[in-house]
Amino acid sequence: MxxxxxxxxxxxxxxxxxxxxxxxxxxxxxxxxREPVNTSxxxxxxxxxxxxxxxxxxxxxxxxxxxxxEPEEVLVPALPELACVERGYITPLQVYNLLNAEDGQPALYDPYYMLILDCRSAERYKDSHVVTARAAVTVIHPELGCLISCIELQKYSIILLYAEEGCSPVGSVKARADSPDLQRCFFQLSDLGMDPIILLGGFSAFSALYPFLCTSRMVLLEPERYTLTIYxxxxxxxxxxxxxxxxxxxxxxxxxxxxxxxxxxxxxxxxxxxxxxxxxxxxxxxxxxxxxxxxxxxxxxxxxxxxxxxxxxxxxxxxxxxxxxxxxxxxxxxxxxxxxxxxxxxxxxxxxxxxxxxxxxxxxxxxxxxxxxxxxxxxxxxxxxx
Structure with missing residues (x-):
């Protein structure tokens, strides 16, 4: 001991x-x-x-x-095992912690903290989406390009994109086939000088873990954000x-x-x-x-x-x-x-x-x-x- x-x-x-x-x-x-803790x-x-x-x-x-x-036995130091995530992606847990980040007041109360773009169909967005997300078509039009000015986009600290599923490397043939709208949106934003990130596993992975952070409501303005529960x-x-x-x-x-x-x-x-x-x-x-x-x-x-x-x-x-x-x-x-x-x-x-x-x-x-x-x-x- x-x-x-x-x-x-x-x-x-x-x-x-x-x-x-x-x-x-x-x-x-x-x-x-969801992930057993190693205590052996x-x-x-x-x-x-x-x-x-x-x-x-x-x-x-x-x-x-x-x-x-006096200790009879001491511990041997170990290093944290970090998840291997493809470049350009972010895990559901990381998104959960970003949504609930706070220092003084919750970061999510700031409309320019994080721009979340739902790159699925309008029907799926209306059914349920990550809290504060916008339908991507209202921000990045597939044909016409950016509907929000570059100056406006630069105000956001984080730009997060998600499709229904997906974990293939950004720009790969499989990624373009699985989620063409998301890939188009990603590269449009990149061409405008933005640095967007993609939710690993998409909405299906996030909603399975955090259904209470998904909603059918559109929550964008500050008064609406102040009603959100911060976890x-x-x-x-x-x-x-x-x-x-x-x-x-x-x-x-x-x-x-x-x-x-x-x-x-x-x-x-x-x-x-x-x-x-x-x-x-x-x-x-x-x-x-x-x-x-x-x-x-x-x-x-x-x-x-x-x-x-x-x-x-x-x-x-x-x-x-x-x-x-x-x-x-x-x-x-x-x-x-x-x-x-x-x-x-x-x-x-x-x-x-x-x-x-x-x-x-x-x-x-x-x-x-x-x-x-x-x-x-x-x-x-x-x-x-x-």
């Missing part, structure tokens, strides 16, 4: 001086993740855990002693999510993402659905005095146990805004159970949640945690503050 950061024992529902409570309930959300080489960093058997649906696991042991970021596909307290209290979000477990890292926000979800409550403050010595391994163990359960659960980690406290806990899990250095874990997280921003105190404690897990410091503070 690696180092033990805390002794645990079963006590009645209560909170210790660190404000750590874990409640367990029977859960009926049995949807398995991991070992929990929490030792000496005792949980009394009980017929009750609720129990609490509370660390009562701060015990630090937590997806960190591990179909398994681990990170977001805000308001998202954690929205039952529609919980239901649509099939969340079964929640790590609540806020100081004051209550657990929203204690009767149907399993919670780990960590009453943390986002400041220079907050000690994470117990929180990091406890959250890491809780997440890992949920993801490798039978059936596998889905975990939402949240704090108030989903930036600092929740990021520190997610990073600890990625280091311990994916065997990634803090640098690689932070890069992975920021690619999926751009507003990730653990405070300097948390970063320093994560560096210490990295050294404990791997036996040496793999990341420098300068590297992760750039």
């Amino acid at each position: 690696r180092c033990c950061w805390g002794e645990l024992m079963h006590l009645p529902n209560d909170v210790n001086e660190m404000g750590v409570v874990l409640s367990r309930v029977n859960n009926s959300c049995n949807t398995a993740p 080489q991991t070992v929990s960093s929490i030792c000496d855990r005792e949980v009394n058997s009980t017929n009750s649906d609720h129990s609490s696991i509370i660390p009562i002693k701060n015990k630090v042991c 937590p970021s997806e960190i591990l596909e179909g398994a681990l999510y990170q977001g805000s307290a308001s998202q954690a209290s929205d039952y529609r979000i919980i239901k649509n993402l099939h969340i079964t477990h929640v790590v609540n890292a806020t100081a004051n926000s209550p657990d929203a659905f204690p009767n149907i979800l399993s919670y780990l409550r960590l009453r943390l403050s986002d400041d220079a005095q907050q000690d994470l010595v117990k929180a990091l391994p406890l959250a890491s163990s809780f997440i890992n146990t949920a993801l490798k359960g039978e059936p596998a659960g889905r975990v939402l980690v949240h704090c108030s805004m989903g930036k600092s406290r929740s990021s520190a806990l997610t990073l600890a899990f990625l280091m311990e159970h994916r065997h990634w250095s803090l640098l690689h874990a932070l890069r992975w997280l920021k690619e999926r949640r751009a507003c990730t921003a653990p405070n300097i105190n948390f970063l320093q404690q994560l560096l210490t945690y990295e050294e404990l897990l791997f036996g040496s410091r793999l990341t420098s503070l300068d590297e992760i503050r750039r």
Whole structure:
């Protein structure tokens, strides 16, 4: 076993001086993740855990002693395995995270954030399309060319195209045969100096994973955009999510993402659905005095146990805004159970949640945690503050 950061024992529902409570309930959300999480080489960093058997649906696991042991075994660093995607394409998960990106306010509220062009037939568009998408024919006419001025097009940060299906290399004979309208649109935009991207697998792949982000409504103007639900970021596909307290209290979000477990890292926000979800409550403050010595391994163990359960659960980690406290806990899990250095874990997280921003105190404690897990410091503070 690696180092033990805390002794645990079963006590009645209560909170210790660190404000750590874990409640367990029977859960009926049995949807398995789309991509299994590899946990075969991991070992929990929490030792000496005792949980009394009980017929009750609720129990609490509370660390009562701060015990630090010398590690007998250290982790071997691993590199994240990145999906191989053809140039010019973007995966459904990446599109999901782009649609739900936020920093201060949701990016999707900005009409010029992302131009999404549905290159299918008008009938299919009317039936259902990705939220905020436009029918491509209203923007890029197959015969007449661009109906939006180049100046207007240049205002968009992202231009996304999709057909019904498709994953062949852009410009290939198969791609031109499968989705001629999309290919024509892609090269028209490219000739105008734009840099469009194509949804891998098309609408069918995206709607199968995220039907709640598809609609028959046309949502374009700012007032309409402000009515949209913004979802937590997806960190591990179909398994681990990170977001805000308001998202954690929205039952529609919980239901649509099939969340079964929640790590609540806020100081004051209550657990929203204690009767149907399993919670780990960590009453943390986002400041220079907050000690994470117990929180990091406890959250890491809780997440890992949920993801490798039978059936596998889905975990939402949240704090108030989903930036600092929740990021520190997610990073600890990625280091311990994916065997990634803090640098690689932070890069992975920021690619999926751009507003990730653990405070300097948390970063320093994560560096210490990295050294404990791997036996040496793999990341420098300068590297992760750039």
